[in-house]
Amino acid sequence: MINRIRRFLPKVRNFSTANLQPETSLPQLHPLLIQRAQNLQCEHQELSKKLDSYDPVLQIQFDRISQIMEKYDKFALLNNEVSELSKIKDQELVEDAQTEIQSLIPQLQEMCNELKNKLLPPVKYAECKTMIELRPGVGGNEASLFTEDLLQMYVSFAMHKNWKYKIVSTGKTSSGFLNEAILVIDEPGSYDILRHESGVHRVQRVPETEAKGRIHTSTAAVVVLPKLSEGNEQSLRSDELQFKPGEVRIDTMRASGKGGQHVNTTDSAVRLVHIPTGMIVTQQDERSQPQNKAKAFAILRSRLAERERIQELEKQKNLRTSQVKTTDRSDKIRTYNYPQNRITDHRCGYSLHDIDGCMKGEKLQDIIDKVTEVEYEERMDEMVSAQSTGDKEV
Structure with missing residues (x-):
C-alpha cells in the first residue's frame, strides 16, 4: 500500500535546499540555520572547484561541509515527502498516508536535532x-x-x-x-x-x-x-616550535614516589613553566626524560589552547568562563x-x-x-x- 501511495508523490530530484519550506506542524529548523545551510552549500561548491589539486586543509574543510550537506539533503527529502503525503485527499489513501507520516516524523525529528548543532558556527x-x-x-x-x-x-x-x-x-x-x-x-x-x-x-x-x-x-x-599533540618524542620538536625562545622554562629533576630504579637516581622528571601565564606542568610518569618532556609540552599546549578559547568567548560574548575557577562546593x-x-x-x-x-x-x-x-x-x-x-x- 505504501508503494501505491508513493506513486502519487512527485519525484524529488536535484532539488535546491535553498527552497526548503517545512510545514509548521513538522520538526523544522530556524530560518537563520536554513540561511547558514544555503551559505554552506555555496561554500561547498566553491571548495569542490579548488580541489583539482590535493590540499589537505581544504580537503578537511570540504569533508566536514559534505557531511553536513548530506544530512541537510536527507532532512529536505524527508520534509518534502511528509509534506506531499499530508496533501493526499483520496479517501482510500489518506489513512495509509497518515500512517506513513507517523513513521517518517521520528526520522525527521532526529535529523533536525542533529542539524541544529551542525549548522551552528563550529566551536573552536x-x-x-x-x-x-x-x-x-x-x-x-x-x-x-x-x-x-x-x-x-x-x-x-x-x-x-x-x-x-x-x-x-x-x-x-x-x-x-x-x-x-x-x-x-x-x-x-x-x-x-x-x-x-x-x-x-x-x-x-x-x-x-x-x-x-x-x-x-x-x-x-x-x-x-x-x-593538539600526540605527546610523544616524535611530536616534541614541533611542540617546542610553537613557543618563542625563552617563553617556556624547562626544569629537570629526579622523580619522586614509587616507580622503580629510575626514582631518585636519574633526572627523568620534567617541569615546564610558561613564563607569560605562570602556568606550570610537571611530568614524571615515564622513565625517560624526553618522554616526560613530550607529555608535558602536549599538556601545556592543550591548557593554553583552552585558555585562549575561553578568553575569546568572554571577549566576544561577555560570558562567564565555563571552566573551573575554584573547587568550592558553591561553584x-x-x-x-x-x-x-x-x-x-x-x-x-x-x-x-x-x-x-x-x-x-x-x-x-x-x-x-x-x-x-x-x-x-x-x-x-x-x-x-x-x-x-x-x-x-x-
Missing part, C-alpha cells in the same frame, strides 16, 4: 581529540575517591562509545589516594561532546569510612581540553546524590535517576544531550541578536 577545536584532567576538591579522602569514580566514568563512557583512550598520568598522595589524573581520548570530535563536562562535580553520599552513616559532601574538578555544575539515586546538572536543571547507569558510562550521554540543548538555545539567541544588530556571525 570541535574536531579535536580530548584530554581530561581530574583533581579532588574539598572533602579529603572522600573527594579523592570520588575523583577516581569520575575517572572510571569517563573511561567507561569511552569504552561504551568504542573510543580509544589512555590514562597518561596519575598522582597519589602519601596515603595512596589519587590527587590528579589525566585521561586522553583519541577520538576526533570527542572534545565537542565532552567539553560540557568541564566544571566542579559534587557528590553527596555516605563514605565507606563513615561509621555513623552520615552523608558527606565532596567535590572534584574536571577540566576538558582539546588534544558546581552537577550533583551526584547517591541516597536519592539522582544526578542533577545545574546548567540545564535536568535530573537523571540512575547513578549506576551514568557511572558505568551508559547514561552520561543523556545528560550531555540536555546540556547541549541549552547551549543550542543560547547560541541561537546570540545569532538572532547579532542578526538584528547587524553584527557578524557568532
Whole structure:
C-alpha cells in the first residue's frame, strides 16, 4: 500500500535546499540555520572547484561541509515527502498516508536535532581529540575517591562509545589516594561532546569510612581540553616550535614516589613553566626524560589552547568562563546524590535517576544531550541578536 501511495508523490530530484519550506506542524529548523545551510552549500561548491589539486586543509574543510550537506539533503527529502503525503485527499489513501507520516516524523525529528548543532558556527577545536584532567576538591579522602569514580566514568563512557583512550598520568598522595589524573581520548570530535563536562562535580553520599552513616559532601574538578599533540618524542620538536625562545622554562629533576630504579637516581622528571601565564606542568610518569618532556609540552599546549578559547568567548560574548575557577562546593555544575539515586546538572536543571547507569558510562550521554540543548538555545539567541544588530556571525 505504501508503494501505491508513493506513486502519487512527485519525484524529488536535484532539488535546491535553498527552497526548503517545512510545514509548521513538522520538526523544522530556524530560518537563520536554513540561511547558514544555503551559505554552506555555496561554500561547498566553491571548495569542490579548488580541489583539482590535493590540499589537505581544504580537503578537511570540504569533508566536514559534505557531511553536513548530506544530512541537510536527507532532512529536505524527508520534509518534502511528509509534506506531499499530508496533501493526499483520496479517501482510500489518506489513512495509509497518515500512517506513513507517523513513521517518517521520528526520522525527521532526529535529523533536525542533529542539524541544529551542525549548522551552528563550529566551536573552536570541535574536531579535536580530548584530554581530561581530574583533581579532588574539598572533602579529603572522600573527594579523592570520588575523583577516581569520575575517572572510571569517563573511561567507561569511552569504552561504551568504542573510543580509544589512555590514562597518561596519575598522582597519589602519601596515603595512596589519587590527587590528579589525566585521561586522553583519541577520538576526533570527542572534545565537542565532552567539553560540557568541564566544571566542579559534587557528590553527596555516605563514605565507606563513615561509621555513623552520615552523608558527606565532596567535590572534584574536571577540566576538558582539546588534544593538539600526540605527546610523544616524535611530536616534541614541533611542540617546542610553537613557543618563542625563552617563553617556556624547562626544569629537570629526579622523580619522586614509587616507580622503580629510575626514582631518585636519574633526572627523568620534567617541569615546564610558561613564563607569560605562570602556568606550570610537571611530568614524571615515564622513565625517560624526553618522554616526560613530550607529555608535558602536549599538556601545556592543550591548557593554553583552552585558555585562549575561553578568553575569546568572554571577549566576544561577555560570558562567564565555563571552566573551573575554584573547587568550592558553591561553584558546581552537577550533583551526584547517591541516597536519592539522582544526578542533577545545574546548567540545564535536568535530573537523571540512575547513578549506576551514568557511572558505568551508559547514561552520561543523556545528560550531555540536555546540556547541549541549552547551549543550542543560547547560541541561537546570540545569532538572532547579532542578526538584528547587524553584527557578524557568532
